[in-house]
Amino acid sequence: MQINADLLITWGAVARKFKKGEFIFHEGDHPRFYYQILEGTVKMFNTNLEGKEFTQMEFKSGHSFGEPPLFIDESYPSTAVVCTDSIILKLSKEKFLEILDQYPAFQKQLITLFAKRIYSKSITAREIINNTPETRIMGFLNDFKKKSSRENEKIEIPYTRQEIANYTGLRVETVIRTLTKMKTKKIVQIVDRKLIY
Amino acid sequence: MQINADLLITWGAVARKFKKGEFIFHEGDHPRFYYQILEGTVKMFNTNLEGKEFTQMEFKSGHSFGEPPLFIDESYPSTAVVCTDSIILKLSKEKFLEILDQYPAFQKQLITLFAKRIYSKSITAREIINNTPETRIMGFLNDFKKKSSRENEKIEIPYTRQEIANYTGLRVETVIRTLTKMKTKKIVQIVDRKLIY
DNA sequence: CGGTTCCTTGAGGATGATCAACGAGGGTGG
DNA sequence: CCACCCTCGTTGATCATCCTCAAGGAACCG
Numbered sequence: 001m002q003i004n005a006d007l008l009i010t011w012g013a014v015a016r017k018f019k020k021g022e023f024i025f026h027e028g029d030h031p032r033f034y035y036q037i038l039e040g041t042v043k044m045f046n047t048n049l050e051g052k053e054f055t056q057m058e059f060k061s062g063h064s065f066g067e068p069p070l071f072i073d074e075s076y077p078s079t080a081v082v083c084t085d086s087i088i089l090k091l092s093k094e095k096f097l098e099i100l101d102q103y104p105a106f107q108k109q110l111i112t113l114f115a116k117r118i119y120s121k122s123i124t125a126r127e128i129i130n131n132t133p134e135t136r137i138m139g140f141l142n143d144f145k146k147k148s149s150r151e152n153e154k155i156e157i158p159y160t161r162q163e164i165a166n167y168t169g170l171r172v173e174t175v176i177r178t179l180t181k182m183k184t185k186k187i188v189q190i191v192d193r194k195l196i197y
Numbered sequence: 198m199q200i201n202a203d204l205l206i207t208w209g210a211v212a213r214k215f216k217k218g219e220f221i222f223h224e225g226d227h228p229r230f231y232y233q234i235l236e237g238t239v240k241m242f243n244t245n246l247e248g249k250e251f252t253q254m255e256f257k258s259g260h261s262f263g264e265p266p267l268f269i270d271e272s273y274p275s276t277a278v279v280c281t282d283s284i285i286l287k288l289s290k291e292k293f294l295e296i297l298d299q300y301p302a303f304q305k306q307l308i309t310l311f312a313k314r315i316y317s318k319s320i321t322a323r324e325i326i327n328n329t330p331e332t333r334i335m336g337f338l339n340d341f342k343k344k345s346s347r348e349n350e351k352i353e354i355p356y357t358r359q360e361i362a363n364y365t366g367l368r369v370e371t372v373i374r375t376l377t378k379m380k381t382k383k384i385v386q387i388v389d390r391k392l393i394y
Numbered sequence: 395c396g397g398t399t400c401c402t403t404g405a406g407g408a409t410g411a412t413c414a415a416c417g418a419g420g421g422t423g424g
Numbered sequence: 425c426c427a428c429c430c431t432c433g434t435t436g437a438t439c440a441t442c443c444t445c446a447a448g449g450a451a452c453c454g
Contacts, residue, residue, distance in 0.1 A: 071309045077323065118315055121318040133410075173434080193433065328441095
């Protein structure tokens with residue numbers, strides 16, 4: 001979702017700065033606002049009892065996040081945290097719903113956005129179930145490449161091993177060992193600890 | 198999504214009977230239709246190379262399925278198969294999109310529906326990552342109970358062990374062994390092979 | 395009955411998680 | 425410039441657990 005920032009402000013949205021590591025909302029919180037990133041990145045994730053983390057999704061400059069619970073009477077299923085210093089617009093749920101009513105074009109945009117999210121989550125689920133670590137990591141890598149729309153060239157993957165682990169539901173050591181296997185298989189390159197795919 | 202059947206037919210939808218086990222579309226197919234179930238049940242699933250199956254979602258009488266790819270230029274991420282003899286309405290993508298344009302109320306309905314799906318898929322992902330079989334099965338059981346809106350009573354779970362395995366990404370044997378453990382823990386009851394929770 | 399489908403149990407093996415330790419690089423402050 | 429402290433990457437050993445394979449039993453149905 002991308003609503004013009006000025007329009008949002010006209011409707012009462014306020015911008016707030018967040019420091020890296022600050023939480024925007026927690027799993028279980030009652031949703032009351034629409035959030036849109038002016039600058040920075042945000043990720044939504046879950047942690048289990050043993051502290052293992054699973055990254056559900058990542059959001060960048062210009063995008064909104066955490067909208068689905070605004071439409072259904074449910075609390076947030078995940079926690080949102082700021083990954084890099086950010087500026088985020090915040091608008092009350094009520095005003096956001098009014099905007100949607102006023103501008104049908106935004107409704108269409110939202111439908112498309114949600115469709116993409118559902119599609120992407122289906123793919124993720126499929127990959128996680130296909131248990132082998134290599135499949136999962138490949139899924140993550142292909143996803144990233146697709147999103148950066150540079151599917152035809154080899155690119156450096158800007159994620160740490162730990163982040164890849166959080167996206168795939170694996171442990172760091174497993175990611176490392178799998179990546180070195182994939183390197184010998186010539187699927188990926190590792191130059192100077194940087195991952196190329 | 199639930200569009201009045203007569204309205205759909207006015208717009209050119211046709212009803213077709215499907216026998217149990219018939220496929221409606223396959224993973225990778227190009228989406229061209231909107232489907233709504235008049236009668237019966239349908240499931241969407243993936244299979245991996247070893248034939249292991251993962252059930253993404255299940256749809257019952259009155260509901261639509263397979264809409265997200267209609268909005269984004271992607272092929273179906275999963276296969277849809279008929280679980281019980283069914284009658285299904287089928288409308289071309291173009292007409293469906295026209296209906297949405299004509300009746301904004303349906304757009305809102307669709308947003309809510311998609312929001313629910315995203316929510317549910319987030320929960321599923323969280324549970325699958327939380328690797329223990331018991332957690333996964335509990336997630337499945339709670340989900341089912343919630344959907345059947347009988348959260349306060351013990352109910353019989355109308356799924357075979359294999360089906361539970363397909364929903365949770367586990368193997369049948371693991372499901373069986375975990376369920377017997379949960380039985381001794383008094384979390385579930387097993388009467389006459391029927392699972393009560 | 396014979397054929398399904400579903401449930402159950404056991405033994406064994408593969409593999410990812412866990413635990414522990416260390417190395418490399420980058421940044422900071424004295 | 426050097427010492428220290430981070431974060432990140434890496435490796436090895438061991439363990440727990442789920443999967444695999446194999447076999448058989450129970451319920452149901454034509």
